Amino acid sequence: MRTSHFLLRSGLTAAAAAALPLGLAGPSGATAGISVSTTGSTVSVVTSSCTQVNGSWGTASLLGTGQASFAQGRQVALSGTTVSQSAAWSGVSPGTYTVIVMCSSGNTAGSQSVIVSLPSLPTISATTAPSPSRGVMGGLGGAVKDYGPVTLGVGGALVGAGVIAAGWYLRRRSRPYRL
Numbered sequence: 001m002r003t004s005h006f007l008l009r010s011g012l013t014a015a016a017a018a019a020l021p022l023g024l025a026g027p028s029g030a031t032a033g034i035s036v037s038t039t040g041s042t043v044s045v046v047t048s049s050c051t052q053v054n055g056s057w058g059t060a061s062l063l064g065t066g067q068a069s070f071a072q073g074r075q076v077a078l079s080g081t082t083v084s085q086s087a088a089w090s091g092v093s094p095g096t097y098t099v100i101v102m103c104s105s106g107n108t109a110g111s112q113s114v115i116v117s118l119p120s121l122p123t124i125s126a127t128t129a130p131s132p133s134r135g136v137m138g139g140l141g142g143a144v145k146d147y148g149p150v151t152l153g154v155g156g157a158l159v160g161a162g163v164i165a166a167g168w169y170l171r172r173r174s175r176p177y178r179l
Helices: 002-031 150-175
Strands: 034-039 042-048 058-062 074-077 085-089 095-103 107-118
Touching: 034 058, 034 095, 042 074, 058 085, 074 085, 095 150
Parallel strands: none
Antiparallel strands: 034 042, 042 085, 058 074, 058 095, 095 107
8 A cells, every 4th residue: 555655746746846947948948939129129030830831931020118018019020030020110110029929820929028228328438647746736735845854853853752662551551560
């Protein structure tokens, strides 16, 4: 009895594992039939899924926000050959759109979302100015002032006095009974 339940469960698990790739391939197969690209404010779609019926390959529709059906979008007729068919929309404002391709036979070749972004702004080049002849004048007092020997001597004495005072303080702190 236990063996039959084990085999039944194993068989169901194997069947589910075998059917999983088929189930996952369904939605991706619908979007694999078209390729959508944007260049600036132009959106284009290419497919090879449609066949010509009565001289027509089919139509492609660009759906904006709030448009739910194929008929509500901007429709363009597909053109091309038996190898590939294409359509394009120019002057598309920035936003998120859905492209749907409907073949003349009534089959949907696929649908895909696309984001149209703002075109890049032109680059503004700055003219180069000659570098300052006196160097950088940053901070208090500037960086190019020439100090005399008296100023440098007083500054060196202050730095030396600070070093001696710090050493005396640290020595006294480590041995409080000494001066």
